[in-house]
Amino acid sequence: MTAPLTAGSVALDGNITAAPDAPEAFIASRGFWGHVGHRLVRDPVAMAAGILIVIVIAIAILSPWITPMDPYKGSMLRRLKPVGDATYWLGSDELGRDMISRLMLGSRLSLFMGVTPVLIAFVIGSGIGILAGYVGGWTNTILMRTIDVFFAFPSVLLAIALSGALGAGIFNSIVSLTCVFVPQIARVAESVTTGIRRRDYIDAAKLSGASAFTIMRVQVLGNVIGPIFVYSTSLISVSMILASGLSFLGLGVRPPEPEWGLMLNTLRTAIYVNPVVAALPGLAIFIVSISFNLFSDGLRSAMEIRQ
Amino acid sequence: MLLYILKRLVTVTPVAFGVSIVCFLLVHLAPGDPLSAVLPADATQQTIDEMRAAYGFDKPLPIQYAIWLWHVLHGDLGVSIATGRPVAQEVGRAVINSLILASVATLIGFTFGVFFGFVAGYRRNSILDRVASALSVFGVSVPHYWLGMVLVIVFSATLGWLPPTGAGPDGSGNWRPDFDHLRYIILPAVTMAVIPMGIIARTVRALVADILSQDFVEALRAKGLSEFGVFKHVVRNAAPTALAIMGLQLGYLLGGSILIETVFAWPGTGFLLNAAIFQRDLPLLQGSILVLAMFFVALNLIVDVMQTALDPRIERA
Numbered sequence: 001m002t003a004p005l006t007a008g009s010v011a012l013d014g015n016i017t018a019a020p021d022a023p024e025a026f027i028a029s030r031g032f033w034g035h036v037g038h039r040l041v042r043d044p045v046a047m048a049a050g051i052l053i054v055i056v057i058a059i060a061i062l063s064p065w066i067t068p069m070d071p072y073k074g075s076m077l078r079r080l081k082p083v084g085d086a087t088y089w090l091g092s093d094e095l096g097r098d099m100i101s102r103l104m105l106g107s108r109l110s111l112f113m114g115v116t117p118v119l120i121a122f123v124i125g126s127g128i129g130i131l132a133g134y135v136g137g138w139t140n141t142i143l144m145r146t147i148d149v150f151f152a153f154p155s156v157l158l159a160i161a162l163s164g165a166l167g168a169g170i171f172n173s174i175v176s177l178t179c180v181f182v183p184q185i186a187r188v189a190e191s192v193t194t195g196i197r198r199r200d201y202i203d204a205a206k207l208s209g210a211s212a213f214t215i216m217r218v219q220v221l222g223n224v225i226g227p228i229f230v231y232s233t234s235l236i237s238v239s240m241i242l243a244s245g246l247s248f249l250g251l252g253v254r255p256p257e258p259e260w261g262l263m264l265n266t267l268r269t270a271i272y273v274n275p276v277v278a279a280l281p282g283l284a285i286f287i288v289s290i291s292f293n294l295f296s297d298g299l300r301s302a303m304e305i306r307q
Numbered sequence: 308m309l310l311y312i313l314k315r316l317v318t319v320t321p322v323a324f325g326v327s328i329v330c331f332l333l334v335h336l337a338p339g340d341p342l343s344a345v346l347p348a349d350a351t352q353q354t355i356d357e358m359r360a361a362y363g364f365d366k367p368l369p370i371q372y373a374i375w376l377w378h379v380l381h382g383d384l385g386v387s388i389a390t391g392r393p394v395a396q397e398v399g400r401a402v403i404n405s406l407i408l409a410s411v412a413t414l415i416g417f418t419f420g421v422f423f424g425f426v427a428g429y430r431r432n433s434i435l436d437r438v439a440s441a442l443s444v445f446g447v448s449v450p451h452y453w454l455g456m457v458l459v460i461v462f463s464a465t466l467g468w469l470p471p472t473g474a475g476p477d478g479s480g481n482w483r484p485d486f487d488h489l490r491y492i493i494l495p496a497v498t499m500a501v502i503p504m505g506i507i508a509r510t511v512r513a514l515v516a517d518i519l520s521q522d523f524v525e526a527l528r529a530k531g532l533s534e535f536g537v538f539k540h541v542v543r544n545a546a547p548t549a550l551a552i553m554g555l556q557l558g559y560l561l562g563g564s565i566l567i568e569t570v571f572a573w574p575g576t577g578f579l580l581n582a583a584i585f586q587r588d589l590p591l592l593q594g595s596i597l598v599l600a601m602f603f604v605a606l607n608l609i610v611d612v613m614q615t616a617l618d619p620r621i622e623r624a
Contacts, residue, residue, distance in 0.1 A: 149325030152604045153596075154562030161596045164584035165336040241450045245566050248452055249581065264453060268570075275460040282453025290448035297444075 032226075039302035046298020049291040056288055060107040067101035071258055083276050091277035093263065094270050099277055103284055106258035109170070110285065113252065113259070114240030116174050121181035122232040128182070129189020130224060134197055134216055144190060150183040159242050163251040173252040177242060181235055188231045192224040226303055233296040237289040244285050260285045312612055319608050326604060327379065330597040331372050334589045384594035389586045394594035397579060402598060405568070405575030409560040411496040416503030417553045423504070424511025424549075431516055439508055446505020455498040455570040462494060469494055472572035495571040499564065503556035510552055514545045547618035554610035558603040 040046055059066075069087075074095035081092040083099075090099040132143040150158065162176030196202070197220070205215045244261025246252040253259035255266065263281040270278045359365045363374055378385065384394035420443075427439035463471035470491050518524065518541050527537050565577030572578065576595050583591040 145321060146325070148322050149329060152322050152326045152607075153329075153600050154559045154603055156559075156563030156565065157596065157599055157603075160565055160580065160584070161333060161592070162336070164580070164592055165333045165589075237448055241448075244450060245452060248566065249569060249584075251584070261450075264456070268456065271456065271460050272464050275464055279453070279457055279460060282450055282456060285450045285453060286448065289450065290444060293444055293448045 036299070036302045040298055043298045043302065046295050046302070049294035049298065052287065052291040053295060056107055056291075057111065059104050060111050063104040063108060067098075067104050069098035069101045071097060071101040071105045072256055073097065081277075082274055083280075090280060091274060093277065094267060099280060102258040102263060103260070103280065106260050106263060106281065107284070107288075109253055109257060109259040110240065110244055110261070111288070113170065113173060113177075113243040113247075114288075115236055117177035117243070118181055118232055118235050118239050120174075120178045121185050121235075122228070124178070125182045125185025125232075126189045126225070126228050129186040129191075129228070130193045130216060130220055132186070133190040133193025133224075134212075134220055136194070136197070140190070144187070147183040147186050150179070151187070155180045155184075155238070156242065156245070159246065160249070160251070163246050168251045168254065170253055173243060173246045177239055177246075180242070181232075181239065184235065185228060185232055189224060189228045192227050193220060196220065196223050230296065230300050230303055233292065233299060236296070237292040240285060240289045240292065308616065311615060315608055315611060319604060323601065323604055326600045327376060327597065328372070330593050330600065331375055333596065334593050335368065379597065384597070385590040387588055387591045389582075389588040389591065394591050397591065398576065398595050398598050401574065401576045401579040401595070402602070404573065405561055405564055405577065408492060408495055408499065408568075408573055408575060409557055409564060411492055412499035412560055413503055413553060413557045415496060415500035416556065417507055417549075419500070420504040420507025421511055421549060423508040425515055427508065427512040428515025428519065436512075439512065443505035443509040443512075446501045446503075446508070449501060451498055451502060452566040452570050454501060455495065455567055458494050458498055459570070473574075495567055495573050498570075499560055499567050503553070503560065506556065507549065507552055511545060511549055514548055515541060518544045547614050550617070551610050551614045554606060554613070558606040562599045562603055 040050075068089070074093075074097040078087075078092055079094060081087075083089075083091045085091055087098075090103065093099055093102065128143055128147075132140040153161070159176050159180045162179055163173055166172040166176060202215060202219055205219050210218070243252065244259065244264070247259045247261035248265045250262075250265065253262050255262065260281040264278075264285075267278040267281065356365070363371055366374070375385075382395055384398065386392070387394050387397060390397070423439040423442060427436040430436055459471045462469045471494070473491055524537060524540070527540060561576070564573075564575060565580050567573070568575045568577030569581050576599055580592065580595050582588070583595060
């Protein structure tokens, strides 16, 4: 990592003979995130996954204006049309509503309920983990032992137990999923922070008179946020599956709102009549979930984090 | 070794204690009175008070917890509000069914996961490695409740080879290892097996690749050991970690089976939990979650001890 330093000092000296070093210095000058972006762009699998995610997000944002038909308006005469129907391109559901419109509008809630818990847990979990890792001592013991208790529950069980106790609903689902991911992110944040708290640059910051809060905000956060972020992105896929799973069980979104997990549940009755249509919402969950997983894997190797 | 087990027991006790607190508080997270679901809307205040006293809901929380814990430690998980039967009895029956399903699934997942992991680890960057990697990504990304539905669509609804739901032909809730019951366990077990298969394949691949790159493998080959002999060494080095992951996966499957059990109407804990949630049967909810979580804690402990016993490289600190 000394390449940029030498290149810089050479440039200051005005020494032109350093020209052979130039390409290396050029790459290094991108900075860390520039590097990551550069590697990511050259990873075809991660790029394809990333593009898919962007498309789904675009559909989710634009869906109220671009759905071909009214996603709430059903027709008892046109129930369970097959895929490839002239009017209903992806068929119609058990109440005769257009599948493609409902899948498009459903992406809003499914994405929102899958991504939000991870985002909130990322903020809370990083906070707890960095605090525990940096302060150490009793604070660490108390925080991490409390977190151990939540690790004693398999995540699916914890999510369902909390949702079941709190009652059905979008807000409660997000709360219970957040509770599932906070301990997991906090544990990663704690171990990364513990790994760097004895480094020289932390001591240097202390000696320069920086307060504990400033050191945590600048030196610690800057060095640990990358690995925590990558770990968190790997949770989005699980979160999507769990969030839709809660709706599938009837603990999340309520009808008639379209959400992929809920659609899958209500279409279960149709598996003998029109199996392909019944399986479509699950396919949507699967595609988004696998895209997030592949993108997260790509991000991990681009950032050269070993797991 | 005995000392190590004792030490681990000591560290696990506070966790178990914490788990019991979480399970206890679950009931009090719920909006409204835990009894509101069973009492008729026109119940008199006297009836409500009597019921509250009968279930102990009139006392302060710490005392309620102490009483509850005392009963739990004596094997009494309370009485189901919906059925009036003891929770321990209901949970016990369901746990056995869940355990059967989860064990079969873990076994299938372990066998295929280890196979793919070894093939991929030995032939890094080959087509087989790509296939194995794709399968493991599939395993962790697929919504398993959807996979269950797809399997039902293909093998029950379309081909008619296997029954779509239930645990046995008589519709009874007890699974037995005979041919008729075997047909019922195939679809849920295969669905469930996909997750551990992906995770085990991924881990074993990394393990095998790491072991093969170590110096001692070079030394074994240099002294002229056959490839099968080297393979035996690789297996011995990979076994503790692979078995530990298998144990943990069993715990995850047991706790996470609710979605799959719902899809297949499998009469296990997931099915019971589902019923408890929708009938707002809070003692049953509390009891089944406590049993599952404690099972998971115990399994973690056993896995830890087994791994230490199997792998001399781990210090018994």
